[in-house]
Amino acid sequence: MIQLVPIEVTVNGRARTIEVAAHHTLLDVLRDDLELTGTKECCLVGECGACTVRLDGQIVDSCLVLAVEADGGEVTTVEGLADASGALNPLQQAFLDYGAAQCGFCIPGQLMAADDLLRRTPNPTVAEIQEGLAGNLCRCAGYEQITEAVQAVAGGRDR
Amino acid sequence: MSALVGSSPNRVGGIGRVTGSQAYVADIRVADVLEAKLVTLDCAHARIISIDADAARRVPGCRLVMTAADLPQPVPRFGPQFRDRPVIAVDEVKYHGEPVAIVVADSNDAAEQAAALVRVEHEVLPAVVTVAAALDAEAPLVQDPAIRPDDPRSSSNVLREHRVGWGDVDASAADLVVEHTYTFPMVTQFAIEPHAFMAAPDGDGIRVWSSIQHPNWLQRILAEVLRLPLSKVRVIAPDPGGGFGGKQHAKLEPLVAFAALRLGRPVRLVLSLEQTFQAVRRAAAEVRVRTGFRRDGTIEFQDVAADYLIGAYADIADRVVGKGSYPACGPYNVPAARIVARSILSHTTPSTAFRGFGYPQVNWAVESNLDEGARALGIDRLEIRLRNLAHKGDAFIPFDTPADGEWDQSVRKAAELIGWDTPTPAGHGRGIAVGIKSGPTTGLSHSTVRLLADGSVVVFAGTSDMGQGARTVFAQIAAQELGAPLDWVTVVMGDTAVVPYDQQTSASRSTVLMGNSVLFACRSIQAQLRAMAARLHGLDESEVTVDRGMVRIPDRELSVIEVLKPGLGRLGGELIGNGEARKEAEPGHPLGGAPAFFEFNCTAIEAAVDEETGDVTIVRHVTVSDVGRSINPLQVRMQDEGAAIMGLGHTLMEHYIYDDAGRIRNLGAIDYRIPTSMDLPLEIVSETIENADGPGPYGAKGMSEGALLCTAPAVAAAVRDACGAVIRDLPLSPERVWRAIQERATNGGREAER
Numbered sequence: 001m002i003q004l005v006p007i008e009v010t011v012n013g014r015a016r017t018i019e020v021a022a023h024h025t026l027l028d029v030l031r032d033d034l035e036l037t038g039t040k041e042c043c044l045v046g047e048c049g050a051c052t053v054r055l056d057g058q059i060v061d062s063c064l065v066l067a068v069e070a071d072g073g074e075v076t077t078v079e080g081l082a083d084a085s086g087a088l089n090p091l092q093q094a095f096l097d098y099g100a101a102q103c104g105f106c107i108p109g110q111l112m113a114a115d116d117l118l119r120r121t122p123n124p125t126v127a128e129i130q131e132g133l134a135g136n137l138c139r140c141a142g143y144e145q146i147t148e149a150v151q152a153v154a155g156g157r158d159r
Numbered sequence: 160m161s162a163l164v165g166s167s168p169n170r171v172g173g174i175g176r177v178t179g180s181q182a183y184v185a186d187i188r189v190a191d192v193l194e195a196k197l198v199t200l201d202c203a204h205a206r207i208i209s210i211d212a213d214a215a216r217r218v219p220g221c222r223l224v225m226t227a228a229d230l231p232q233p234v235p236r237f238g239p240q241f242r243d244r245p246v247i248a249v250d251e252v253k254y255h256g257e258p259v260a261i262v263v264a265d266s267n268d269a270a271e272q273a274a275a276l277v278r279v280e281h282e283v284l285p286a287v288v289t290v291a292a293a294l295d296a297e298a299p300l301v302q303d304p305a306i307r308p309d310d311p312r313s314s315s316n317v318l319r320e321h322r323v324g325w326g327d328v329d330a331s332a333a334d335l336v337v338e339h340t341y342t343f344p345m346v347t348q349f350a351i352e353p354h355a356f357m358a359a360p361d362g363d364g365i366r367v368w369s370s371i372q373h374p375n376w377l378q379r380i381l382a383e384v385l386r387l388p389l390s391k392v393r394v395i396a397p398d399p400g401g402g403f404g405g406k407q408h409a410k411l412e413p414l415v416a417f418a419a420l421r422l423g424r425p426v427r428l429v430l431s432l433e434q435t436f437q438a439v440r441r442a443a444a445e446v447r448v449r450t451g452f453r454r455d456g457t458i459e460f461q462d463v464a465a466d467y468l469i470g471a472y473a474d475i476a477d478r479v480v481g482k483g484s485y486p487a488c489g490p491y492n493v494p495a496a497r498i499v500a501r502s503i504l505s506h507t508t509p510s511t512a513f514r515g516f517g518y519p520q521v522n523w524a525v526e527s528n529l530d531e532g533a534r535a536l537g538i539d540r541l542e543i544r545l546r547n548l549a550h551k552g553d554a555f556i557p558f559d560t561p562a563d564g565e566w567d568q569s570v571r572k573a574a575e576l577i578g579w580d581t582p583t584p585a586g587h588g589r590g591i592a593v594g595i596k597s598g599p600t601t602g603l604s605h606s607t608v609r610l611l612a613d614g615s616v617v618v619f620a621g622t623s624d625m626g627q628g629a630r631t632v633f634a635q636i637a638a639q640e641l642g643a644p645l646d647w648v649t650v651v652m653g654d655t656a657v658v659p660y661d662q663q664t665s666a667s668r669s670t671v672l673m674g675n676s677v678l679f680a681c682r683s684i685q686a687q688l689r690a691m692a693a694r695l696h697g698l699d700e701s702e703v704t705v706d707r708g709m710v711r712i713p714d715r716e717l718s719v720i721e722v723l724k725p726g727l728g729r730l731g732g733e734l735i736g737n738g739e740a741r742k743e744a745e746p747g748h749p750l751g752g753a754p755a756f757f758e759f760n761c762t763a764i765e766a767a768v769d770e771e772t773g774d775v776t777i778v779r780h781v782t783v784s785d786v787g788r789s790i791n792p793l794q795v796r797m798q799d800e801g802a803a804i805m806g807l808g809h810t811l812m813e814h815y816i817y818d819d820a821g822r823i824r825n826l827g828a829i830d831y832r833i834p835t836s837m838d839l840p841l842e843i844v845s846e847t848i849e850n851a852d853g854p855g856p857y858g859a860k861g862m863s864e865g866a867l868l869c870t871a872p873a874v875a876a877a878v879r880d881a882c883g884a885v886i887r888d889l890p891l892s893p894e895r896v897w898r899a900i901q902e903r904a905t906n907g908g909r910e911a912e913r
Contacts, residue, residue: 002268021268032267037186038179040400042351043432047828050351078179092177096169099793102801103626104176105183105352105400130836137828139351139401140626141804142797143836144843 007071011036012080020067027051027062029070030077038078038108042137049136052109053077059116061135078108081115090156091115094149102140110136114150123154163707164639164857167793171631171650172398172624183400184355184370185429192357193222195418195428196270197411198260198277199437203286203506203821204299205252207259207279214276215262220269224277225418226260235384236306239376239408243306244472244509246384246413252281253301253471254507255822256437258411263418263426286506286821287316290445290466293503301471301504318473318502321481323749325557326460326495333451333459337531341524342888343871344814345443345468348513349833350625352400353435358416359425364391365416370399372406372623373663378655380409381416396653402625403805404512405439407665408475433826440815442467442476442502442510442517446524450531451495456538458529458547460495461488465521469502470509477502479510482597482750483517485556489525490566490595490759491547492555506821512665514805514864518596519871523889526592526872530879540876541574541591548593551852559597560753564785564860566593568848569761573783576844577763583880587778590876591763594868598861599668600752602742605659606673608637608680610734612727614720615647618677621661622652622669627863628794629669633677635790636856640681642708642719659737667758667861670790672740674856680738687734688719691726756853759785760865762803766877768884773897775811775878780840787853787860798863799845806870807840808833812890 004019011034020029027044030036030053039062040050046061053062054076081089088096091114101107110133117124117132124132129147138146175181212224227234227249234249236242248259260277264270287293287301293316304313312318350370357368364387371377374396381392399406411428419426430438444467451459465484469476484500500521533543548570549555549562570593574580583589607619616637624630634648651658661673685705692710693700703712710717723734745752765779782803789795812832816824825831845866851858871889878884878891884899 031186035188036179037182037188040183040351041185041429042353043828045827045829048351048432078177082178088174088177095177096173099167099170099797101170101173101176102628102797103350103352103399103401104172104181105350107176108179111177130839134835134837137351137833137835139349139403139805139833140797141801141834143804143839144800145793145797147836 005068007068009070010074012076022068024067025063026053026065026067026070029067030062036077036079040105040108049109049113050106052112052136054112054116059112078111081111090153091149094152098145098149098152100142100145100149102142106136106138110138110146117150118154124150164635164790167791168631168635168645170628171634181398183352183397184357184368187357187368187397189357189359189425192425192427193263193265193422194267194270195261195263195415195426196274197258197434198262198274198279199256199258200252200279200281201822202283203255203288204284205281206284207248207250207252207281209280210260211278212260215273218264218269218273218276220265221262221273222265223263223418223422224260224273225421230417235413237380237384237409237413238473239475240477241473243302246417254509256434256508258414261414261418263422288505288507288817288821290468290503293468293505301506316504318469318504319477321484321500323485324497328460328462328495328497331451331460331495334454335452335532335535336449337528337535338447338449339528339531339887340445340447341527343444343520343523344889345440345507346809346813347436347440347815348403348405350399350401350403350405353430353432354406354410354438355429356412356415357425357427358419360420360423361393364393365420366393366395367412367416368395369412370406371396372399372402372625372665373408374623374653374655375621375660376663377409377412381413384413385416393656396623398653399623399625402623403514404516404665407512407663410438432828436823436826436831437508440508440510441513442469442479442520444468444520446521448524448528450528452532452536454536456533456536456543456546458491458493461493461525463487463498463521463525465500466503467500467517467520468505468507470505470507472509474509474511476510479512479517484521485750486518486595486597487521487525489522490549490555490562490593492549492553507817514802515596515867516666518594519868522594522868523871526869527875527887530876541579544570544591544593558748560757563757564759564852565848565850566759566785569759569783569785572846572848573761573763573781576781576846577765577779579763586881587765587767588877588879588881589763589765590873590880591761592869592872592876593761594865596758596864596868597754598756598758599666599672599742600750600754601744602668602672602740602755603660603662604673604676604740605661606676606680606738607659608677608684608736608738610641610684610723612723612731612733614643614723616641616643618648618650619658620650620652620673620677621658622673623664624652627798628791629673631794632670632674632790636674636677637681639707640678641684667863670859671755671853671855671861672742674859676738676740678738678856679740680736683736683738684734688722692717692722695722695725756860758860758862758865760868762866762869762873764873764877766874766881768878768882768896770882770900773893773900775891775896777807777840777874778842780843782866783846783848784862784865785848785860786862787855788849788851788858789847790857790859795847795862796845799866800843802864802866803843803845803870804834804839806867807838810871810874810890812892814890
C-alpha cells in the first residue's frame, strides 16, 4: 500500500496542502499532483538539469528531492518567473531575444539555473556563466545564445 | 524587430518555451488516462519460453498485461523500409531493451510494480554486437530468413549491400595510394525530451499523440497495423523536445495503440532516458578507404568499403547506409570511384536517422585519408582540398545533382577565419575538413494558408518544429508575402486531422520544400487579391501587382487590407490558398532521386592538446555553411553551432559501451556524456556563404546538418598537428589521445608538417 503523507508547500507564492506518496519526488508532485508541467523530466539522476527548481533559496534537481523533504518549503518553478500579469521576467525576455530557446525542453531548467546564478553572481564572466549552467544539458547546444542572454541581463542590471 | 525574410524576429512559439507552457507529449493531460510500463530482459538476445503475468495482474490498479499472444496473429510488423519490426517481441528478443510485455495500470506506481512482477522464462542466446561477430560464418542470424524469402543474403547478417561507382578504380595509375581503416562508434541522439506516446480510442478510430517528427508517416503505419482507414487515425504531434532524426519513425506507438483499443481508455507511455537510449542510435561504422593520388595531390580514385553496424530491425537504417555512403567521395572531382556499403544486422538497438544521415561516418574516414595523402605528398592540407574541389556545375557525382554552390568560397572563408596562413601557436594544431550531404531525394509538402478578414493569417504546415525554427520561417514567409505583422500570423502544425499532408521533417528539407509550399499558397492568395483589386477598381488583372503585402494599381498602392475588406464584402470570410511542393522520384537513380540540394560545410579547428592527460581543448572552431540565403540568420547560426557542438560530442566523448552479452553498459546521463557548457570551444565562429542559389524560397538551401559532417576529421587533424597523435577510431577520448601520444614517442618524434 502506498503511504500518503500530508505536506504543506508554497509553490510560486501559493500555499498548497497536499497528500503525497512518501516515495514520490518533488518533480513527481509538481508535474502530476500540481499539474505544473513546465518543469521537465529527462534523466532522473540529477545530471541533465531539466527539472531544476528553486527550493528555499537554492536550486535543486527536483528529481533528487523527495516531496516530503519539501514540506514547509518554498518552491519556485519556471511558471513562477513571470509576474502575476504574465509579463516575462528579464531572463525570459533575454532568452527570447537572443534565441536561447530552440526545442525548448531544457529551457525551464536553464532559466532556473541562470536565475540562481545571477542572484549569487550579479555580473558573471562568460566562464562563470558556463560553470553556473554546466549542470543543464542542451542537446540543441544553444549554449552560446544562452550565455549571451544571461550576459545581457547581467549587463542590463549594471546600467 | 522586422519580420521580413533575412531578419531574425523572436521565435514564433518562443513564449511558451520560456514560460513552461509549451506542452510536449508528456505534459498533455487527458482525462481517464492510464499509465504504461514496459517489461524487458537484462540481455540482448534470448528465446522467450513463457510469460507469467498472474502476480502482475493481482497488483491493485493493474488493468492489462499485454504480450505478443494478446495481439492479432501473426503479430503485425512494420517499418519505414521493411516490415520487420513486430509490435512487441515475438518468441525472441533481439536487442537489450526490446519490450516483451506492456503493463497498463491506474498509476505509474502500479504499472511499475506490476511490470516488475511479470516473470519471463527465457533462454539467453549468443548475441552479435560487432561487425566482425555479425559477419562470422557461425554467427546466429539476427533476422528470421522467412522475413525476406527471396533475398539471397537472408542466410547472412548482411541486410543489403549498396554499390556505387564510376570510372575504373583498378586501372587508375596513381602515384600514391593511401589505405587506412577508420571506425565510428554507436552514439545516440539524446534529445532532452525522452520519447513519449499516448493513444486513446476516438469514436470508431484512434487518436495517437507522439513526439514524432513525421506525423503523416506514423499515421500510415498505424493505419496499416490497426487496419483502419487513414481518416480514422488522428496523429497529434506536438513540437518535439529535440529530434535529431531519432524521432522520425514509429517505435512503440502501435503497441500503445493496441493497448488503448483493448482497454477502451487512453494509455500513456513515457520512456525513461535509458529506454530512449535503447530505442534509437546512430549506426556504428568501420570504413576502409583506399585513395589514389597523383603527385600534385589530385585525387585519381577513391575505393571505399563501409560496413555499417545497424541494429536488430532495419528501421530506416538501410536507407541511412545507402544514402549516407553515396556521396562518400565528398565534394571533389574524383575520376574513378568504388563505394561498397553494407548494412549489417546485429543484436543491438535499431539504429535510425541521426543528423548527417550516414555521411559523417564515411566523411570521417575519407577526409582523414585525404590528410594522409597531403602529408605523404608534402602538400598543404588546405591546398589539396581546393585543388580537388568541385566547382559549381561540375557533375562531380556522375548522374547526380551537379555541384550547386560556389563551394570554394566556404573553404577560403573558413581558412581565413582560422588564420590558416598564420603561424600556429606552440602546442596548438589546426585541421580543416569539408563535407556535403545530399538533401531530400523526394518530397511532398502540402500547406494551406488562410488570409482572414482582418488581414491576419493562419498557416497550416505539417512540418514538426523540433527546435530548428520552422514555425518562425513559415510565419516570416507568410508575413512578407501577405503584409501581415509577424504576430498576426499563426502556424498550425502537428495534427493530421487538421493539417494537410507533409511527407516528413528530415534531411534539412523543411525550409526548402514546405517553405516553397507556403510561398505557393501565399502566391495563390496574391492572385485572388489581384482579381479582387481588378474587380473593385474596374481594372484588368494585368494592371495589378501584389508584392510584399502591397497591392499596386496604376495610380496608387494599397495595403492588402484595403483590398481585402471591400473585396470580401458584407459576408466577410477569408481567402484560402493551397500550396504544394514536390520533389518527384527518379526511378533510374540509385537513391530514387537526385538531391534537391547539397548541404556544404567547411570546418576549421584550432586545438590544443594536454600531452600529460590527453585532454583536447578546442581553441577555435570555425564552421562555414553554404546556405543559399538565410531566411532567419539567427536561427541559421543556432542550427550551425548546434550541429558543430553535437559533432564535438561524437568526436571527443560519446559512444555506447556494450558488454559481451550485448547489454549497453553506459545507459543514461551519468555514464554517457554529451557536450555541456564546459565542453565548448573557447571560441566558435559560425559563418555562411549566401549566393541565393538554392531551390528554396528566396534562394534558400536546407541547412542544419552541415557543421556536424566534418567535425571529427577537422578535430583529429588538429590534434595530430598539435602533438603528432594518429587516431583513426572515435571518439578522441583523453585516454585514446594519451595512448596515441605514447605510441608517437615510440615511433619517433612529432610530426610538424601540414
